[in-house]
Amino acid sequence: MAKAKDGTxxxxxxxxxxxxxxxxxxxxxxxxxxxxxxSTLMRLNKPNGVMCASCAWTKPAHPQLFEFCENGAKAHxxxxxxxxxxxxxxxxxxxxxxxxxxxHDLEQAGRLTHPMRYHRASDRYVECSxxxxxxxxxxxxxxxxxxxxxVFYASGRASLETSYAWALMxxxxxxxxxxxxxxxxxxxxxxxxxxxxxxxxGTCLLEDFEHCDAIFFFGQNTGVNSPRFLxxxxxxxxxxxxxxxxxxxxxxxxxxxxxxxxxQMVTGGSMPISTQYHQVKAGGDIAAILxxxxxxxxEDERRGGGIIDRAFIAxxxxxxxxxxxxxxxxxxxxxxxxxxLPRAAIVEAAEVYIAAERSIGIWGMGLTxxxxxxxxxxxxxxxxxxxxxxxxLGAGVSPVRGHSNVQGQRTVGIAxxxxxxxxxxxxxxxxxxxxxxxxxxxxxxxxxxxxGTVKAFLGLGGNFLRAVPDQSLVEPAxxxxxxxxxxxxxxxxGQLFCGEDAFLLPCIARSESDVQASGPxxxxxxxxxxxxxxxxxxxxxxxxxxxxxxxxxxxxAKASLAPNPRVPWDEWVGDYGKVRDAIEATYPAxxxxxxxxxxxxxxxxxxxxxxxxxxxxxSGKAEFTTPETLNATGFRDAxxxxxxxxxxxxxxxxTTIYGYSDRLRGIExxxxxLLINPEDMxxxxxxxxxxxxxxxxxxDQVERVVEGLAVTPFRLxxxxxxxxxxxxxxxxxxxxxDHASMTPAAKSVPVKIRA
Numbered sequence: 001m002a003k004a005k006d007g008t009x010x011x012x013x014x015x016x017x018x019x020x021x022x023x024x025x026x027x028x029x030x031x032x033x034x035x036x037x038x039s040t041l042m043r044l045n046k047p048n049g050v051m052c053a054s055c056a057w058t059k060p061a062h063p064q065l066f067e068f069c070e071n072g073a074k075a076h077x078x079x080x081x082x083x084x085x086x087x088x089x090x091x092x093x094x095x096x097x098x099x100x101x102x103x104h105d106l107e108q109a110g111r112l113t114h115p116m117r118y119h120r121a122s123d124r125y126v127e128c129s130x131x132x133x134x135x136x137x138x139x140x141x142x143x144x145x146x147x148x149x150x151v152f153y154a155s156g157r158a159s160l161e162t163s164y165a166w167a168l169m170x171x172x173x174x175x176x177x178x179x180x181x182x183x184x185x186x187x188x189x190x191x192x193x194x195x196x197x198x199x200x201x202g203t204c205l206l207e208d209f210e211h212c213d214a215i216f217f218f219g220q221n222t223g224v225n226s227p228r229f230l231x232x233x234x235x236x237x238x239x240x241x242x243x244x245x246x247x248x249x250x251x252x253x254x255x256x257x258x259x260x261x262x263x264q265m266v267t268g269g270s271m272p273i274s275t276q277y278h279q280v281k282a283g284g285d286i287a288a289i290l291x292x293x294x295x296x297x298x299e300d301e302r303r304g305g306g307i308i309d310r311a312f313i314a315x316x317x318x319x320x321x322x323x324x325x326x327x328x329x330x331x332x333x334x335x336x337x338x339x340x341l342p343r344a345a346i347v348e349a350a351e352v353y354i355a356a357e358r359s360i361g362i363w364g365m366g367l368t369x370x371x372x373x374x375x376x377x378x379x380x381x382x383x384x385x386x387x388x389x390x391x392x393l394g395a396g397v398s399p400v401r402g403h404s405n406v407q408g409q410r411t412v413g414i415a416x417x418x419x420x421x422x423x424x425x426x427x428x429x430x431x432x433x434x435x436x437x438x439x440x441x442x443x444x445x446x447x448x449x450x451x452g453t454v455k456a457f458l459g460l461g462g463n464f465l466r467a468v469p470d471q472s473l474v475e476p477a478x479x480x481x482x483x484x485x486x487x488x489x490x491x492x493x494g495q496l497f498c499g500e501d502a503f504l505l506p507c508i509a510r511s512e513s514d515v516q517a518s519g520p521x522x523x524x525x526x527x528x529x530x531x532x533x534x535x536x537x538x539x540x541x542x543x544x545x546x547x548x549x550x551x552x553x554x555x556x557a558k559a560s561l562a563p564n565p566r567v568p569w570d571e572w573v574g575d576y577g578k579v580r581d582a583i584e585a586t587y588p589a590x591x592x593x594x595x596x597x598x599x600x601x602x603x604x605x606x607x608x609x610x611x612x613x614x615x616x617x618x619s620g621k622a623e624f625t626t627p628e629t630l631n632a633t634g635f636r637d638a639x640x641x642x643x644x645x646x647x648x649x650x651x652x653x654x655t656t657i658y659g660y661s662d663r664l665r666g667i668e669x670x671x672x673x674l675l676i677n678p679e680d681m682x683x684x685x686x687x688x689x690x691x692x693x694x695x696x697x698x699x700d701q702v703e704r705v706v707e708g709l710a711v712t713p714f715r716l717x718x719x720x721x722x723x724x725x726x727x728x729x730x731x732x733x734x735x736x737x738d739h740a741s742m743t744p745a746a747k748s749v750p751v752k753i754r755a
Contacts, residue, residue: 061602083110138559147174155462156403176439219366223253281340371634408526531603
């Protein structure tokens with residue numbers, strides 16, 4: 001572990017550079033990839049190429065020679081591994097044994113090669129035929145009396161085509177139970193932006209970052225979660241844009257970047273990213289932003305106006321007077337106490353906002369995953385509205401999504417909220433009465449599994465059971481379901497918990513060649529900036545026995561649903577262009593000429609009403625929101641209680657653990673750590689390396705413990721501790737979620753330390 005002078009873990013270099021290349025090389029060696037993967041990497045995120053299976057950051061119209069980052073490369077090295085989990089592998093290992101393996105070791109078994117069915121007597125997965133799997137799944141689903149007791153989960157990796165078909169299958173079956181990755185990460189963004197500006201996504205395009213004067217970052221770790229974004233930030237910084245970052249952790253991606261495609265690799269130079277970096281307390285962003293607004297109001301009054309855009313506010317917003325009263329009455333003492341920042345730091349950030357003609361607000365899960373996450377995002381919107389930084393070039397809000405198509409899935413119908421879906425249009429196209437009842441999201445699904453009201457779970461990718469809160473309650477209840485089905489590329493922990501009947505169905509990966517009746521197929525996805533891209537895989541599939549996602553969805557649908565001549569499942573499998581025709585027919589405004597626009601450089605923009613200053617809100621205007629509290633955590637401070645932030649390492653993507661290097665934080669070889677600042681260590685009587693347990697302090701009489709964590713000195717705000725996701729998910733109660741979106745509040749979990 002690398003250490004700073006004060007003994008805290010640190011990494012001395014910038015993001016990128018030789019460290020990034022070493023990280024890719026280590027993954028390449030571990031996965032035993034062949035030379036074919038080089039072709040995939042060279043085609044990543046380019047027109048007529050493969051869209052990265054990692055993050056959702058946008059793809060530029062004029063890509064670089066290497067348009068991929070360290071984690072994007074790792075994702076495809078992992079995807080095209082030569083390691084294989086064949087039927088022989090499962091014959092050697094019971095599921096009980098595999099449950100003792102780490103997340104990393106399970107995935108290192110390699111790509112799944114055959115459809116498998118759980119054999120309870122031997123506690124093993126055994127090979128089955130595709131026909132056997134589809135017939136058994138169909139029989140089980142038809143036997144379930146209440147269609148509302150079946151869940152259709154979708155991972156954010158699935159294409160627009162597959163997602164559309166999956167959502168339609170669920171509604172034809174009879175429910176809107178369509179939880180997805182967004183429920184666990186950015187659902188708060190979708191709900192808050194829909195309520196405040198009328199659209200559930202950000203308003204910016206890539207060109208806005210070429211014209212903005214200031215960027216305000218909140219709770220987003222670009223260096224790990226979306227490293228290609230660093231090129232955009234470095235360019236903005238070079239031309240003089242001010243970048244102000246608020247984050248409880250000083251993440252290297254917000255400090256400096258060494259471009260692996262530049263002379264900096266030889267000179268050792270790097271580009272500074274943030275002009276200011278403020279370590280706000282976890283859950284303290286509402287207070288920090290309100291403090292910025294308070295200084296803006298004060299300066300506007302002192303200068304006799306000219307800062308706040310009152311014409312924009314009068315013509316385009318609602319709720320300003322109540323917000324202004326809150327700003328003027330809140331005290332600096334309250335702001336400092338809740339944010340953990342001194343007034344001078346907040347004023348310094350506000351001065352940048354005042355001076356900037358055009359500003360952009362950025363955030364990640366550091367804002368969304370709190371009990372008051374809605375108010376976090378609404379606070380960023382408030383700040384942008386003050387100076388009319390919405391709906392004009394170089395200004396707006398731009399949440400940075402995680403999974404590569406998680407935003408696009410919601411666009412084409414993966415949504416438990418029927419209000420987000422054109423049900424009348426689906427009824428017209430497919431001749432059925434779509435269900436109108438609100439479906440189950442992630443938290444409700446888990447509650448239903450525990451209560452026994454959820455009878456079947458079908459997962460289109462992902463690792464749902466490992467990603468959710470309260471795993472000690474959900475895992476044992478999982479095996480009480482009638483049916484569990486997992487569509488996957490590799491083995492993970494969630495697949496080891498099986499219903500009475502259980503299937504593991506291997507699919508073709510995005511980078512692999514998908515040849516159907518009409519020839520090689522293209523799939524599409526939508527990035528964080530609402531641009532849609534075609535993706536064309538060319539790599540050899542991992543096994544001749546695996547099938548495409550579309551073929552698997554159609555196989556399940558045909559076996560489970562009554563025949564419907566208006567839903568041509570076989571034609572859709574044979575030609576994905578016909579699925580895109582169906583998407584265009586369902587969403588004509590966004591997907592006009594869909595098949596003709598697949599490979600437009602930079603993707604095609606699906607449109608955004610708020611960008612045009614059209615506010616589809618209840619008031620017909622952009623909404624100022626008056627926060628009820630300055631504390632986003634949802635709990636009060638108490639002696640011995642800490643705010644736990646769960647983190648991803650530099651060597652993982654979501655629940656996928658590529659290795660044990662968190663290079664950018666200076667932590668190597670382990671994930672069983674508790675990060676805590678030296679002052680809190682001293683107050684608690686702890687020593688570096690000491691093994692401790694974290695205990696839930698949610699005051700709900702449920703015992704939640706994670707043991708064996710090594711105390712690791714790390715520079716964090718007082719009373720804040722941190723550790724890795726998903727290992728610390730068992731400490732998060734299901735009830736601990738954003739009050740508006742039900743997103744689990746994983747960035748401020750109440751815990752105590754037990755020596």
